[in-house]
Amino acid sequence: MSDTTQFRVMDFDCPTCAGTVERALSNVDGVQHVEVHYATGRVEVEHDDSIADSDTLAQTIENQGYTPQPA
Amino acid sequence: MDTQSLKQYYRKHRKAIIVVLSGLFYAGGWSIGYVPGPAFDTASTAILILAAVVGGYDIAKTAYHEVKSRTLGVKTLVTLAAIGAIGIGSYWEAAAVVFLFALGSYLEGRTMRKTRNALEELLEMTPDTATVRRDGEQKEVPAREVEKGEIVIVKPGEKIPVDGEVVDGESAVNQAPVTGESAPVHKADGDEVYAGTINQEGAIEIRTTGSGTDTTLQRIIQRVEEAQEAQSPTESLIDRFAKYYTPAIIVLSIGAYAVTQNAILSLTLLVIGCPGALVIGPPVSIVSAIGNAARNGVLMKGGEHLEQAGKIDLIAFDKTGTLTKGETAVADVEGFDIDDDGVLDLAAIAEMKSEHHLGDAILNAAQNRQTPATDGGTTVDRADHESPATETRSLPEPDDFEVVAGKGVVAHHDGREIVVGNRALLDERGIDLPDEVAEYVRGREERGETAIHVVLNGTVVGAIALHDELREAAPGVVRELQDAGIETVMLTGDNERVAAAVAEEIGIDDYRAELLPEDKQDVVTEYQANGHVVAMTGDGINDAPALATADVGIAMGAAGTDTAIETADIALMADDLERIPYAVKLSKATRWNVLENVGLALVVVTMLLAGVLTSYVTLALGMLVHEASVLAVIGNGMRLLRY
Numbered sequence: 021m022s023d024t025t026q027f028r029v030m031d032f033d034c035p036t037c038a039g040t041v042e043r044a045l046s047n048v049d050g051v052q053h054v055e056v057h058y059a060t061g062r063v064e065v066e067h068d069d070s071i072a073d074s075d076t077l078a079q080t081i082e083n084q085g086y087t088p089q090p091a
Numbered sequence: 092m093d094t095q096s097l098k099q100y101y102r103k104h105r106k107a108i109i110v111v112l113s114g115l116f117y118a119g120g121w122s123i124g125y126v127p128g129p130a131f132d133t134a135s136t137a138i139l140i141l142a143a144v145v146g147g148y149d150i151a152k153t154a155y156h157e158v159k160s161r162t163l164g165v166k167t168l169v170t171l172a173a174i175g176a177i178g179i180g181s182y183w184e185a186a187a188v189v190f191l192f193a194l195g196s197y198l199e200g201r202t203m204r205k206t207r208n209a210l211e212e213l214l215e216m217t218p219d220t221a222t223v224r225r226d227g228e229q230k231e232v233p234a235r236e237v238e239k240g241e242i243v244i245v246k247p248g249e250k251i252p253v254d255g256e257v258v259d260g261e262s263a264v265n266q267a268p269v270t271g272e273s274a275p276v277h278k279a280d281g282d283e284v285y286a287g288t289i290n291q292e293g294a295i296e297i298r299t300t301g302s303g304t305d306t307t308l309q310r311i312i313q314r315v316e317e318a319q320e321a322q323s324p325t326e327s328l329i330d331r332f333a334k335y336y337t338p339a340i341i342v343l344s345i346g347a348y349a350v351t352q353n354a355i356l357s358l359t360l361l362v363i364g365c366p367g368a369l370v371i372g373p374p375v376s377i378v379s380a381i382g383n384a385a386r387n388g389v390l391m392k393g394g395e396h397l398e399q400a401g402k403i404d405l406i407a408f409d410k411t412g413t414l415t416k417g418e419t420a421v422a423d424v425e426g427f428d429i430d431d432d433g434v435l436d437l438a439a440i441a442e443m444k445s446e447h448h449l450g451d452a453i454l455n456a457a458q459n460r461q462t463p464a465t466d467g468g469t470t471v472d473r474a475d476h477e478s479p480a481t482e483t484r485s486l487p488e489p490d491d492f493e494v495v496a497g498k499g500v501v502a503h504h505d506g507r508e509i510v511v512g513n514r515a516l517l518d519e520r521g522i523d524l525p526d527e528v529a530e531y532v533r534g535r536e537e538r539g540e541t542a543i544h545v546v547l548n549g550t551v552v553g554a555i556a557l558h559d560e561l562r563e564a565a566p567g568v569v570r571e572l573q574d575a576g577i578e579t580v581m582l583t584g585d586n587e588r589v590a591a592a593v594a595e596e597i598g599i600d601d602y603r604a605e606l607l608p609e610d611k612q613d614v615v616t617e618y619q620a621n622g623h624v625v626a627m628t629g630d631g632i633n634d635a636p637a638l639a640t641a642d643v644g645i646a647m648g649a650a651g652t653d654t655a656i657e658t659a660d661i662a663l664m665a666d667d668l669e670r671i672p673y674a675v676k677l678s679k680a681t682r683w684n685v686l687e688n689v690g691l692a693l694v695v696v697t698m699l700l701a702g703v704l705t706s707y708v709t710l711a712l713g714m715l716v717h718e719a720s721v722l723a724v725i726g727n728g729m730r731l732l733r734y
Contacts, residue, residue: 030207031106033200035370036164040153043160057320059378061207085153 022052025074027063027088041084048072048080110197113146117186142186143173146193172358176710179354187711188362195718202725206378210312216268216287217308221252235303243297245290254306255297257282262293269308270650270665271388307650315385319378323394325685326373333370340364355710363699363713367721372688375728380681383732388664389674396660400643401682402624406572407615409629410583413647414597415559419448421456422540422558425531434553438545440489441502441509452557458483497607510546522546528554539592541585564668565597571672582611611637631655677734684731688724695720
């Protein structure tokens with residue numbers, strides 16, 4: 021099963037930070053594909069909801085020091 | 092303020108609070124350091140370390156995650172520099188670096204948020220609820236739950252919650268959120284309305300064709316986001332560059348330490364080595380420009396197209412519907428052996444089923460003309476599609492008819508053969524053209540009108556002149572583009588004489604006449620082969636191949652047509668020619684803006700590198716200049732939001 025969850029991160033403060041979040045999300049078990057866009061602050065994650073739910077993903081983003089909002 | 096709201100306040104403004112605290116500690120520690128006495132020295136050191144810890148906690152936390160996920164980011168470099176500075180006893184430097192970086196990031200995040208919010212304004216245009224008619228009564232429901240086909244009632248002053256078709260009432264609607272046009276558009280029975288637009292005058296009822304995410308505005312916003320996220324060639328180039336640049340700086344920093352044994356020097360290299368301004372500049376410029384364009388009803392399909400549009404030096408316009416209003420109407424009818432009305436009726440019978448726009452205009456004029464026929468010399472009024480005819484005449488259908496592509500029609504009715512067409516069709520069928528008719532046709536064509544011949548049983552009995560009014564804006568738009576150094580060309584299927592007359596009226600640089608639809612693509616290719624960067628403007632449907640071939644395809648009036656949005660690189664939501672100079676100038680401004688940002692970033696980095704290596708630039712100064720350059724390119728890019 022694959023679900024797609026979108027977040028909006030309005031407080032990215034540098035392009036490399038967006039890259040770090042992308043890397044961190046990719047490392048979460050159950051995540052198949054991640055796209056993080058610095059310019060628009062849009063984060064799109066393809067994941068298996070039974071292994072990694074959207075709360076886990078949000079927590080991962082928060083751990084990197086950013087505030088995810090539901091999109 | 093109770094603890095609960097205090098906590099909320101802290102959470103909301105955490106980043107700002109941290110910057111302020113860190114700054115206060117930094118200033119305090121620095122000042123105390125000037126007071127003589129060992130106790131004050133110790134206090135100063137402690138407060139400066141506090142400044143670094145308060146300001147650096149979040150940075151270090153992110154750095155930890157960066158290292159854990161094996162990425163080398165700015166925050167890792169800054170953390171390394173701060174720890175290193177403390178390690179060698181440069182407390183002031185450590186505090187300064189952390190404070191300046193935290194301040195810079197805070198300002199950067201804030202300004203980027205503004206850029207990202209440019210689209211939010213559009214999203215907020217759609218109301219949350221809609222009044223629908225269900226089971227005979229009015230009910231307020233969430234707008235996204237309105238089903239297709241349901242009737243929505245919109246009162247004056249309300250925003251329209253769904254896409255749909257007006258079924259009752261009439262009003263003026265402000266479509267600015269979708270098309271960027273500020274003048275309200277009249278809407279009545281059968282007209283399309285868009286979610287997010289504002290109903291200004293009367294109450295209207297709408298049959299829903301789309302709601303929620305399935306609306307024109309939502310589709311536009313989604314496309315704008317895709318466009319903003321697509322990397323332009325400059326951006327990808329810089330990203331590739333940055334990939335090697337950061338590791339190179341680290342190697343350089345280690346090398347510098349090995350040679351000079353100067354820890355501060357190598358730490359300073361690390362800090363200024365973050366490719367901040369360089370990687371941030373181009374995306375900020377492009378996102379700002381695309382956001383600005385979207386709010387003005389211009390959909391730019393991405394940074395690549397924006398950069399390309401900034402380079403165009405020739406714009407080709409499709410004539411019909413682009414430079415003209417695309418509302419062809421009969422301007423004059425002239426009978427030669429029979430009376431004028433007879434000529435018009437004959438032509439209308441032949442054209443009844445042709446579905447050609449000239450045929451439609453003739454049919455329209457014939458059906459709406461005053462009966463009975465008046466004297467032979469009348470001029471038929473320019474038929475207006477919009478004006479409601481009091482009563483239309485019915486005309487007999489032809490027994491058979493045949494379209495001769497690009498030339499006209501041949502039909503039979505009641506034992507008579509009727510041929511309606513251009514000179515080529517007469518030549519093809521060996522029909523003689525009397526001098527007086529040729530004279531009349533030439534006169535009309537010199538006025539920019541299209542004249543066609545009407546032939547009854549092999550004899551030319553009259554001619555009909557058709558006129559497609561120029562858009563009032565056309566000459567001004569052409570002049571504006573010429574002033575911007577862009578060559579303008581008109582492409583048309585009309586014959587040479589008509590094209591020359593229209594071209595002169597508009598003041599366009601050049602024209603290409605007698606083109607079949609497929610020829611337009613070849614003309615574009617030809618201009619490209621001559622070294623031009625070509626933009627092609629059209630409706631995006633009939634001229635889709637030419638639009639696709641051009642370096643930049645510009646479609647007008649694209650709001651309702653997905654095909655046009657699909658084909659074009661730049662889609663003008665409104666049917667408004669005046670958006671073209673705006674779009675072209677914005678693209679040029681964006682291209683310059685990107686170059687300015689890249690240039691500034693390169694100059695700053697080079698100067699810093701030179702400054703560090705010659706020991707003129709200290710750690711704190713390096714950080715200050717680095718952060719200032721980042722904010723400078725963001726500020727420069729954001730100018731495009733207000734272009």
